[in-house]
Amino acid sequence: MACGVGVCLGCVVKxxxxxxxxxxxxxxxxxxxxxxxxSEVDI
Ligand code: FES
Structure with missing residues (x-):
């Protein structure tokens, strides 16, 4: 995890x-x- 505050988008999941x-x-x-x-994520 990079920034940890929602700014860098380095942790996104589909x-x-x-x-x-x-x-x-x-x-x-x-x-x-x-x-x-x-059921919420695209695995
Ligand atoms: S770690 Fe940067 S947006 Fe989640």
Whole structure:
């Protein structure tokens, strides 16, 4: 993990749902995780 505060995007994980604000299918593990339901992420 690089910055740990949600700035660098070095920790993103692919998600199944699209973020309504950014229109991308990523989540930051450092700020939105670190735990995700298996149904939320694209494994
Ligand atoms: S570690 Fe930088 S955005 Fe998560």
């Amino acid at each position: 998600t199944k749902n699209t973020d309504e604000h950014s229109r991308v299918r990523n989540a930051r593990i450092c700020t939105e995780g670190p735990v995700f339901a298996a």
